[in-house]
Amino acid sequence: MTKIVSRTAAAITSAAILAGPVFAQEIPSESWMGIYLGDIKLGYARFAVDNAKFQGKDGYKLESTSYTRVLSLGEPVEISMETTIYLNKEFRPIYQLFDMSSAGHTTTTVAKFTDTEIIAELRSEGTKSTKTIPIPKGSHLVGESTFLPASMKLKVGDKITVRCFNPISITLDDLQIEVLRQEKLELGGKVYDTFVIKNLTPQGEMTSWQDANGDVLKVQAQAGMVMIREPQDVAQNLGVGGVYTPPADLAVMTSAPTTTDVPNPRQVRYMKVRLLGLSDKSLAISDRRQTVSLDAEKKVAEFEINASEFDPEKSVNLPVSGAEFERYLAETPYVQPNDPEIAQAAKDIVGSEKNAYRAAVRLRSWMHTNMQSKGNIGIVRSSVDVLRAKSGVCRDYAVLYAALARAIGIPTKMVAGLVYWKGGFFYHAWAESYVGEWIPIDPTLSSDFVDATHIKLSEGDANAMFDLVKAIGTLKAEILDFK
Numbered sequence: 001m002t003k004i005v006s007r008t009a010a011a012i013t014s015a016a017i018l019a020g021p022v023f024a025q026e027i028p029s030e031s032w033m034g035i036y037l038g039d040i041k042l043g044y045a046r047f048a049v050d051n052a053k054f055q056g057k058d059g060y061k062l063e064s065t066s067y068t069r070v071l072s073l074g075e076p077v078e079i080s081m082e083t084t085i086y087l088n089k090e091f092r093p094i095y096q097l098f099d100m101s102s103a104g105h106t107t108t109t110v111a112k113f114t115d116t117e118i119i120a121e122l123r124s125e126g127t128k129s130t131k132t133i134p135i136p137k138g139s140h141l142v143g144e145s146t147f148l149p150a151s152m153k154l155k156v157g158d159k160i161t162v163r164c165f166n167p168i169s170i171t172l173d174d175l176q177i178e179v180l181r182q183e184k185l186e187l188g189g190k191v192y193d194t195f196v197i198k199n200l201t202p203q204g205e206m207t208s209w210q211d212a213n214g215d216v217l218k219v220q221a222q223a224g225m226v227m228i229r230e231p232q233d234v235a236q237n238l239g240v241g242g243v244y245t246p247p248a249d250l251a252v253m254t255s256a257p258t259t260t261d262v263p264n265p266r267q268v269r270y271m272k273v274r275l276l277g278l279s280d281k282s283l284a285i286s287d288r289r290q291t292v293s294l295d296a297e298k299k300v301a302e303f304e305i306n307a308s309e310f311d312p313e314k315s316v317n318l319p320v321s322g323a324e325f326e327r328y329l330a331e332t333p334y335v336q337p338n339d340p341e342i343a344q345a346a347k348d349i350v351g352s353e354k355n356a357y358r359a360a361v362r363l364r365s366w367m368h369t370n371m372q373s374k375g376n377i378g379i380v381r382s383s384v385d386v387l388r389a390k391s392g393v394c395r396d397y398a399v400l401y402a403a404l405a406r407a408i409g410i411p412t413k414m415v416a417g418l419v420y421w422k423g424g425f426f427y428h429a430w431a432e433s434y435v436g437e438w439i440p441i442d443p444t445l446s447s448d449f450v451d452a453t454h455i456k457l458s459e460g461d462a463n464a465m466f467d468l469v470k471a472i473g474t475l476k477a478e479i480l481d482f483k
Contacts, residue, residue, distance in 0.1 A: 030048040
């Protein structure tokens with residue numbers, strides 16, 4: 001049953017690393033940082049900047065590498081990420097290469113920047129998918145959120161809005177940078193005069209401490225994760241033999257605890273639950289299945305969820321069409337319904353079935369029977385990768401199901417949120433398909449019925465999980481009623 005619980009390691013660590021510190025004042029320079037969650041050391045990161053040529057033109061090269069090792073529901077999850085970004089002399093990105101690897105799987109993003117657009121290519125298991133992202137006119141584009149020209153001297157009160165390419169979500173993200181104050185920071189037995197800088201990203205708020213030379217000394221990221229400037233040997237020291245097993249479980253530490261026991265959670269048809277710590281309106285989604293009342297000022301949201309079976313006789317037939325469904329039938333970097341392997345697999349599973357709901361049920365049943373839960377994979381993977389491996393975590397199940405469903409004409413979106421399991425609410429991913437109305441489909445379950453302990457907080461494409469980073473580790477749950 002552990003496959004029902006999502007692994008949050010990639011979401012948390014990637015958000016911190018991708019918006020992580022590269023210093024701008026001295027070129028060339030190199031910095032190492034230890035990555036911590038409370039007193040637990042999760043890994044390390046290296047950031048560097050140097051003069052470089054790209055396609056014969058002078059500019060700069062930014063490099064970042066990171067390694068994290070965590071426990072998630074008792075299983076070790078190792079994640080490695082490498083980024084190389086070439087900038088022109090005006091510090092504008094022109095080329096980016098990003099790799100993320102975990103448990104023998106690698107996903108690569110290559111991005112080429114022009115004056116008006118970013119051409120991004122996602123590579124996974126020998127397949128390639130391309131997405132073109134327009135660059136709004138007048139954008140201040142940066143390679144890293146904290147890499148600013150050396151001529152830019154910080155002062156308290158400065159506010160800067162920049163845009164930065166996110167190689168995991170394949171999006172151009174708005175970043176708001178504000179210099180909050182100056183304060184002294186004690187680190188490694190030394191006291192530094194620093195600027196405290198707030199970075200507001202789509203994944204939430206991060207705070208960094210930067211000295212007068214432009215070096216970032218500390219970063220406070222989401223979910224309590226902290227990066228601290230350390231000498232290389234200290235940063236890379238994860239314990240005896242270079243291997244360190246955290247004494248606490250990341251999935252448990254970042255779950256939303258509750259004091260109410262739910263004896264048979266997969267059978268719950270009604271639940272009223274209060275989430276404490278939720279203030280973001282984008283995470284308070286009301287629809288036919290759940291209604292939400294949010295008090296953003298008090299950071300309290302009440303969810304009322306009603307779950308029921310769908311009547312197959314009310315289903316529409318395949319394929320489903322209409323302008324309102326186009327985005328939920330489309331090819332995206334991670335969801336590949338047009339890939340020949342995906343299309344053939346979907347056809348083989350569904351056969352001649354034309355009832356959209358019964359076809360969706362066949363897909364879910366096939367996935368539950370043929371997929372194997374493998375909790376040590378900590379990166380976002382393409383649907384082709386998941387189909388070939390036939391293993392993964394809940395996010396992988398949702399990505400593959402969405403691709404298979406879209407391939408046969410069922411509009412499908414991915415959903416991320418919380419689900420009750422063993423005394424708490426854990427982060428989880430599933431899907432929703434349109435079969436006459438939008439219904440939840442959870443391919444990690446053995447049943448077509450999706451219980452009312454599934455709390456939807458985000459919906460969309462494969463990157464919906466990353467919308468939750470701002471909430472991970474910050475929520476508590478009070479169950480008010482359930483049936």
